[in-house]
Amino acid sequence: MLTLLGVAVVVVGFAARFNPLLVVVVAALVTGWAAGLPPLQVLAALGKAFNENRFVSAALLVLPVIGVAERAGLQERARMLIGRFRRLSFAPLLIGYMAFRQMTAAIGLTSIAGQAQSIRPMIAPMAEAAAESGSRPLSAERREKVRALAAATDNVALFFGEDIFIAVGSILLMVGFLAQEGLNLDPLQLSVWAIPTAVAAWLIHSARLMLIERRLRSEAGEDRA
Amino acid sequence: MIKLGVVYVLAGLVFAAFALLSATDARNPRRLGNAAFWGLVALSFLAGDRLGDLGNGLLVLGLALIAGFGLLGRGEPATTTPEERVMLARRFGEKLFAPALTLPVVLVLSLLILKPLHVGGEPLLDPKQATLISLALAAVVAVAVALILLKQPLISPLQEGRRLMDVVGWAALLPQVLAALGAVFALAGVGNVIGDLVTTWLPMDTRAAAVAVYCLGMAGFTMIMGNAFAAFPVLTAGVGAPILIRRFGGDPAAVCAIGMLSGFCGTLMTPLAANFNLVPPALLELKDRYAVIKAQIPTALALLMANMVLMYVLAFR
16 A cells, blocks of 8 residues: 555645656655665666656657747737638637547547647647637637647547557557457457547537637627626 | 667757757856756767666756756747737748648658668668657758748757747656656556555446446546556456456457547546646646646546446447
């Protein structure tokens, strides 16, 4: 039971909003201590795994090109483009983006869009501009909400699209695990069962986006009255 | 064969440039903190394999201490003003989308054309890492497109990259550090302890109860570990395989696939999935660190319910 102390450190540390990097290192040391491992061995294990996982941070290489395009006005252009479609509000925009992202992820193209390369420079400004179309500028609070929803939509679409692709990590993990259990399955058998949930995710998130849009609109109407 | 090492050297050089440019940024009062932080990241990419495990551990400790004691500031490289950007946006028009769209186009072309290529009997790109290598290639090509098409200064990729990197700050390294925490959890056997607790204390006498325990367990365990991949083996060995598949005769493919997706619902709700949930608020400059998680929770809970119904109906026909 003492082994779970590190989990408690993470929960409390994140809830109290301490710096997460520091919380994680402390949690690792506490977990190791509770399991009776010497601190230097824990630090070495942490360092070894950190080094093996450098590929996680290598995707940050997309930031320079996004920065250059932003310097030349990409976010402003994204707003202008959406501003031309007066009737397009943010829910249909994000629902359409979600469908595109789910379908491309389902054929294995998980890296063709993403938070740094699409949401920050293009989709979030477009969603803001669409939420403003035909009404006054958004309040700071609502602007924050629309931006957060744009990021959330990318995550939902990615998670519940990629699992339809047969060569994605989670499918391979399941095939490998089930083989150890003596159950030999084809990746395709697993991936077809991801389709019902993918459809459900699109329906549920789309319905929410439309409800939120209606609420934002009526709130904005009250502000004006 | 081109391996991930090439990407690491490129990333290391870029971060080294971020560190140098940070050190000379007079407008950032904490410039030395930024220089040290990005310098350590550069060191990890360039020399991580030669530092030894303990050396890498000390490097992680250094990153955590710099971030934890608030030594990171935000650099302010000279850039265009909002008014200039509106003017530039009018001037360049839809051309502005070209660099960002170059990324997916080059990525897909590289996967379609370069990945299948063989040179001297071995693949040109390391097959296991082809996507990341292609992404790095796409990033380089896209920078070139941006510089030529948008006529930006040569130093701008590094300065603008540093600007965005400082906007994200310590959150950029959190996903990698959390992955390392997962390894320590595995070493200490955290997963097995939780798995034992679930299987010992929760009732699974009926098919509905067992489906609920498996799906909710996948979501909850994923929230604690930050990753559905860590939760899957523990809960499937404890609940999915022995009870849902063997005792109640569930279809293994449907049970496992929907179980994994229940775990993904947990991923939407946990700060431990940092690259999805904590990096975006930093990138979007939101005030609330948890704004994206809060936007996802209602979708995740509704979808978790839907998953339980789907498994109950589809896995036992």
